[in-house]
Amino acid sequence: MGTYRVLLVIVVMAVALREVEPSKDAMKYITSGFVKVLEECKKELNMDDNILADLFHFWKLDYALLDRNTGCVIICMSKKLDLLDDTGRMHHGNAQEFALKHGAGEEVAAKIVSIIHECEKKFERDDDECLRVLEVAKCFRSGIHELDWQPKVQTIVSEVLVEI
Template sequence: MGTYNVFFAFVLMAAGVREIEPSKDAMKYITSGFVKVLEECKQELNMNDRIIADLFHYWKLDYTLLNRDTGCAIICMSKKLDLLDDTGRMHHGNAQEFALKHGAGEEVASKIVTIIHDCEKKFERDDDECLRVLEVAKCFRTGIHDLDWQPKVEVIVSEVFTDM
């Protein structure tokens, strides 16, 4: 099972777009790719509006993300983007490549992978894969906020609605 596509897509918007290339086109490209994967998982998992809200409000630190199904959605999206290895953990090479492909420089891509890897280590003992991924997602969000790389939710939402 899996992890972190949601944060990858959003982080790449934050890190890749804000830090490396402040390009509206880059953000639109990342968001469009993410939305396509989200739509597939939404249908496969019969996601309700609460999960969609969790994903769109992901970058707000005060948004608690308590829904276990949100973790399952993250797993689904991570699988679709080939960001997981055979054990269900982040595939470092694929994650690095994904970040680079979406506008992040080498240093930013490496930092993203490191943050996720460190978060995975903190929660590796949780037996419920969906809850574990949800905790990793929250940890990752905090790490990105600590770097001040988080994207603005309003920009993400407007780009998503433009592409729908």
């Protein structure tokens, strides 16, 4: 399992990180696909609904994201979305394609992959894969906030509710 599995939550949510507001259709597609994969992983990893709190608050910088299980879920989701290579590391091409497919432009998709890659380098030495991915996710979140690309939680939640 690689650190690059952070990519799922990151890319799924980060696709909303375009310089132009994403369309409602793109957000609906992103969030509905994300929710479907999340549910699979929740069941597969035998996790309760508490994991949803971390994911709901993901983009809030003041939210600590301390639950190791969040990292494990991110790993699972990234694997299901084919965002990892054979070594369990982020597959740059697949990650970029995923972002493009979900509404990001070329430059934004490349920047998303670049931020994740830089964050992964910072946490290469962590032995616990789930904790490593959690740290990479927090690093990515900070990088996206620095660019002021973070999506609005209300948009994500409303689109998810429409799909349920």
